[in-house]
Every structure is written in structure tokens, then in C-alpha cells.
Amino acid sequence: MRSDVPERGFPDAEFARRTALAQERMVTEGFAGLLLMTEPDVRYFTGFHTLFWQSPTRPWFLFIPASGKPIAVIPEIGAALMRRTWLDDIRTWSAPCPKDDGIGLLTDLLAPCARAGAKIGIMKGHETSLRMPLGDWERLMSCLHGLHIADATRLVQGLRMIKSEAELVKLRYICAIGSATFARVPEIVAEGMPLEEVFRAFRREALAQGADDAPYLVGAAEADGYADVISPPSRRPLRAGDILMLDTGCTWDGYFCDFDRNWAIGHAVDKARRAHDTLWRATEAGIAAAIPGNTCQDLFRAMSDVIAKMDPSGGDIGRMGHGLGMQLTEQPSLAVFDETELQEGMVLTLEPSLSYGAGLMMVHEENIVVRAGGAELLTRRAPQELTVI
Amino acid sequence: MRSDVPERGFPDAEFARRTALAQERMVTEGFAGLLLMTEPDVRYFTGFHTLFWQSPTRPWFLFIPASGKPIAVIPEIGAALMRRTWLDDIRTWSAPCPKDDGIGLLTDLLAPCARAGAKIGIMKGHETSLRMPLGDWERLMSCLHGLHIADATRLVQGLRMIKSEAELVKLRYICAIGSATFARVPEIVAEGMPLEEVFRAFRREALAQGADDAPYLVGAAEADGYADVISPPSRRPLRAGDILMLDTGCTWDGYFCDFDRNWAIGHAVDKARRAHDTLWRATEAGIAAAIPGNTCQDLFRAMSDVIAKMDPSGGDIGRMGHGLGMQLTEQPSLAVFDETELQEGMVLTLEPSLSYGAGLMMVHEENIVVRAGGAELLTRRAPQELTVI
Secondary structure: OOOOOOOOOOOHHHHHHHHHHHHHHHHHHOOOEEEEOOHHHHHHHHOOOOHHHHOOOOOOEEEEEOOOOOEEEEEHHHHHHHHOOOOOEEEEEOOOOOOOOOHHHHHHHHHHHHHOOOEEEEOOOOOOOEOOOHHHHHHHHHOOOOOEEEEOHHHHHHHHHEOOHHHHHHHHHHHHHHHHHHHHHHHHOOOOOEHHHHHHHHHHHHHHOOOOEEEEEEEEEEEOOEOOOOOOOOOOEOOOOEEEEEEEEEEEOOEEOOEEEEEEOOOOOHHHHHHHHHHHHHHHHHHHHOOEOEEHHHHHHHHHHHHHOOOOOOOOOOOOOEEOOOOOOEEEEOOOOOOOEOOOOEEEEEOOEEEOOOOOEEEOOEEEEEEOOEEEEOOOOOOOOOEEO | OOOOOOOOOOOHHHHHHHHHHHHHHHHHHOOOEEEEOOHHHHHHHHOOOOHHHHOOOOOOEEEEEOOOOOEEEEEHHHHHHHHOOOOOEEEEEOOOOOOOOOHHHHHHHHHHHHHOOOEEEEOOOOOOOEOOOHHHHHHHHHOOOOOEEEEOHHHHHHHHHEOOHHHHHHHHHHHHHHHHHHHHHHHHOOOOOEHHHHHHHHHHHHHHOOOOEEEEEEEEEEEOOEOOOOOOOOOOEOOOOEEEEEEEEEEEOOEEOOEEEEEEOOOOOHHHHHHHHHHHHHHHHHHHHOOEOEEHHHHHHHHHHHHHOOOOOOOOOOOOOEEOOOOOOEEEEOOOOOOOEOOOOEEEEEOOEEEOOOOOEEEOOEEEEEEOOEEEEOOOOOOOOOEEO
8 A cells, every 4th residue: 555645535615616617617608507417527516426326227417507506416315425515405306216316306496597598508519428318308308498408518528628736636646556556567467377367466456556446447468469459358368479458547536547558478579569669659759749739639640640650551549548537538539630729737648559460559558747848747657668578 | 266257258149039039029119220329238239348338438339120130330449349249230430530429320320210210219218328429319310300219228128137047147156256255354354444445455355256346336334333325435444333334346247246244343232233133134025025926016015014113214215126237236126116027037136224313324235036936146145143343
């Protein structure tokens, strides 16, 4: 266990500040309220933090009015925990209740907005989903004639993209835990160990290093390189000549790291060594380009220019990194289509990848925060040369 | 590590059988196809298994036609893995692509159904969510005039509720791992250990026992009992007189256990002992009532009748158990509102709870499968008497 464990949670002032910022933007964009329903969105404005969201049974709602504190409309089972947050107005029902899973309470809450013909924002844009039954959503809308629903994705994601110093403490800590875990890999894995056991050993090590959990772990190990980066592990034992890749999202106090490392077992073919060196240099270019004022597109191009020298085709992954925070992947995207301007406090993954023939690919990833003077690395930088175990 | 590790995955015949059963019901209910988009629904019909779903960025779609194999419409990054399943028709796009995240491909696929005015089923009922942007859903619908969308929740959940013998092997295995992990708790926790460390030790032990992961872990430890069962752990050390409860959803090959255990640290007040005994007997009544032909409501009543003798008010949790499988919580619900008839192969949690004054509550949980001759316990039965550590 580490001795530098930060405090959990946030002071109430953090949530008040986030809410005030949202309300400022709501005025500009003409929203009379925001209706939120996903775990990170609800937690962002309240601090309500529980793994209970893993049960898909119950919907949870948070309404942010034009002024004043957010209002929670949640299952009774969450009332005690929500009362420990900064909220005052907590409305509950005994869920699950198929006949009325919060729709009556929401109708009461939103009826004045509907009568006024007001505009309410919900998350319905890119990278969102509707965390309630679509049938219930349709029923709610049929009860609220006159209500104008508009997309608030840019507003909320725009706020969430910029991390506060208090959030950065958590992100820096979980990235340090991830780095310490990766550093131990040469000691905890060896030739002959089934990949499935490598995964289990990695997760145990991440917990020992102080992670709350290691919910996301993908990887691969095949001769000379790997072809697929999203598969669960096989029982195939590690063999000399394999390239092993592990990509993890570990969590601490509800914040994720998301990065990977590559190793050669015993020895590596020259192409794999060159791929690693190229990706390392692409990441260097990305780090150098991660300055306020540049765009996500600029960052993508800085990395892809380096990769193009080894792999003219490029991958078909669609992007080379993304936002990081309460979710494993958040907006923005480091992609040609994303012209979001980089701002201080944005936490990003730099995730260049390339193909080097015979269906083989390599991915490389670091986590950074954009600062006025340039990028601050949150992860312990991978060595330029592919490490041999 | 255990020596009795089952095979991972399923033979193709399992998916062909599930699809054929769905298609039989689709004929009866007049569905020309089903459009699915959540991890368990897609995996149920394909075997496509990856943690990549943890990234909320990309939508994934599966279409089940009236006859023939399902058709996947997925991000290119999943193509290699999906090609290893039994599917033949895999359509991909380079995601994320905010301008068209699969909507063009879906429009092409569904246009013939729209022209024919056919009925397509989606999951829009109780306990579901729409795992794609609502804005994209609205856009898709506006491209498919004439298409009739109806709720297929009962159809799909009705199939998924009844586990095959191949599924039961996985559920039995992860419940055995969970039981072995709980059995080790008196050895791995002790007075003075912060609850946060108890959680970390439990997760490490679950992995050591062979779990792929322990994604769900909630619990509490307070003097004489606990008041809340969904909070993350504090750093408060275990003290003599505490009642400690841990409730876990561990996974193996994509299947969950979901049960809990209670312990007294050093000693326990009489009320806590009586609560444990009452819940144990309520669970016995639940086990006895879990026979084909009884309903979920019957099972709820069998348990609540025992609880009423100690706690006339009952809790406000809304149910005393639920289905279990690829999700931590699935349909049906052991609740007054659920008249689903119990059938052979249903895997259920029995989860009675009660309050015993001063805001204190206790929960108790076992996992069973309904068999022709009565319930088969998947978990190692908790002792009737509260265990003292």
C-alpha cells in the first residue's frame, strides 16, 4: 500500500462551483433545466458515488434547475447515501416499480417547465445513451406537452472535459498506481504463464498497489505481435517471441487511468521493435503538440505524421486518444473530425497505433493533462525501447 | 487456483438454439426482426465477449431477422473478434464517427422492413436502457418511415431468464468461487483493518480463488449493525461489536454470482443475532417455495411471512431477490408486483432483508436455480448463526 493516499471525495464547494458553471451556460443557451441520468453525470454534480449503478434495474435522475441546488429523483434504496451529499431536495420512490419507476415524480417536477413551454436539456448527443427505458421516456414526454427537449451534451461534456485541481489529484494518483503496477509486470509474469493468469496477477497487483479496482483490462500475447486489442484472455501460455500487451483502466475514488504497455517475451522481431520505437516517438510528438490553443485534430495529425513513416495505411481505429476522467473514455476525441480546442485542465489519453504487416498491430498509450506551459505526464513514461522479459 | 475450471464459451449450437427459440416467439408475436444493442443481449445471441463495452463511446448493434443468423452492425475495432463467433454477416464502420455512428448501415439494413410496414422489436421495457444516443435513435426513426417499433423486453428477457445447462455450469462455478472467497474472510480480515482494506483484500482473494473479476462489491461495518447497503467503503477500522456485511458480484466467463455474508467482529448484540437467524429462516422458506408453478410473488410472500414476525414494517427495498446471469440483476423480480411463474432453469437470488431498530438493517442472500424437484443451491449455504470473527 502507498503512503501518499489522497483524501476521498470533494468539498461541497466543488459541486456548488460545477453547478454554478452549468447554470451560467444554461442561461446562455436558454435551458430552464437539465435532466441527467447516468452515473458520471449524476456524480459530477452531487458526489453521489456507489457501485449500485452496476445493477441495470433502477433508473436514477438528477434535475439541475436554472438556479439553486440540483434535485435528486431516485430509488429509496439510495436515499441514505444521497442525503450525505450537498443536496437538500431528494425525492424517492420504492423501486423497482414497473408501473411507475419515477415517471410520476418526474412529471410533477417538470410540469411547471412544460406549462411554461420551457427548454430542458438532456444528454442525447455523441457518446451518450439513455439510461432509462425508452418506453418510460416516451411516456414521460406524453405527460409533458409543451416541454421542449434539446441536446445538452456539449454543455455538460464541455464542463466535464476541464478537470479541476481536485480532480487532477485523483487522476494523478490512479495513474501512479497504474504505472507502479505496470513496472511490476516483469516480476509477476513469465514465459509459460497462461494469459488468463497474467490478467489475474495484474489485477491482484493493481489492488495491492492501492487501486480500488481494475475493472477494465484487455490485452493480447501472440508470436511477433498481436492482431486484436479487445479480446478477453485465452489460456494460451506466454512463449518466447510473443509480444505481450496489457491495457488497463484502474480506478481510485471513481476516477480512471487508461493506458497500456508492451513487452517482448524473451526476444522480439525487429519489426516489433521498430513499431514500438515509432509509437513512442509518435507519443512524444503528441505530448509536444498538447498545448492550449492547438486542437484535437492537430494532436491527431502530430502523431499520425510520425506513424505514417512506418505505416502509410494507418489503422481503422478512428482515433488516437480521448478524454479521461470518471469514464474510461470521455470526450473529446483525438481524431480528424474533432476540432475541439485544447484547454488547460483537459486530461487526455495519447493512444497511437499502427499495423506492421501480417495482420499485426501495436498500440501505445500515455495519459496527460494539458497545462498552460505544455503537457504534464500523469503516467510514468514508457521506455523508448521495447522491454524484454 | 481451482482444478475444476470449466471450458470457456459455448458451442455454436447454443447460439443457434437461442436464436431459433427467439425466432419462434417472433413469429407468434409478429416481429419481423429484433434490434439489440446492450452487451448481454448481443452476447446472448452471438458469444461476442469483450470488456470494450465499458467504453461508452461506441454503439454496437445486432439484428435478429425472422430467419437465419443474426447480423452484426458494429465498430470496425470489434470485427476481428466478431468474426470468431458463429455469425456470417458482419457490417462495420470506422467508429467513433459523430456524423454517422452506424445509422447509415442500420438504415440500409432496416429499409426493407420499413417499406413493408413491418414490426421490429427493441428493448424498451422495464429494466432496460437505450444504449445509443437518443438523438441517433430519433434520426434513425426519421429515416425509416413505415417501420413499426414495439417492445420486445418480455420476449428476450423471457428467453434469458431460463438458463441452459451450459450456462448453469458457469453460474455454479462462479458461485463456488464466491463461496470459497467468503469462507476465507475470517482469515483475511481482522479488528483494526480499515473497511477500504477489507474490500481490497476481498477482491484479491476472489481473484486468487479464480474469479475473472469482482466488479461489484458493496458492504458496511458499523457498531451493532449497518444502515446503508450501497455505499463505497470508508477508511474506518473494524471494531469489536461491528456487524460487517460484504455483498459481491464476481464474474467468470461473463456470468455473475450475487450474494452476501454477515459477520460479527468480536461479539454481537442479541438483536443482530436474531436478525441473522430470522433472515436465514426466511431464506429457507424461499428455498422451499422455489418450485416450478409457484410465482415470484409466492416466493416473496414465503420470505416476507417469516420476516414479518421480527419486522412488521418490512423494508422499502421493493423486492427480495431477482434473476441472475450475464447481469448482476436480471428479471424476474421477487416482489409483490411480479407474477412470473417459476420455471426450471431460472437462476434467482433470494435476498430477504429486515430492519431491527435504530435505523439498523440486515440483508442476507443466496443464489439458487429452480429445478423440477425444487431449488438447487448454487452458493454454499450460510450458517444459521451469525459467524463471529
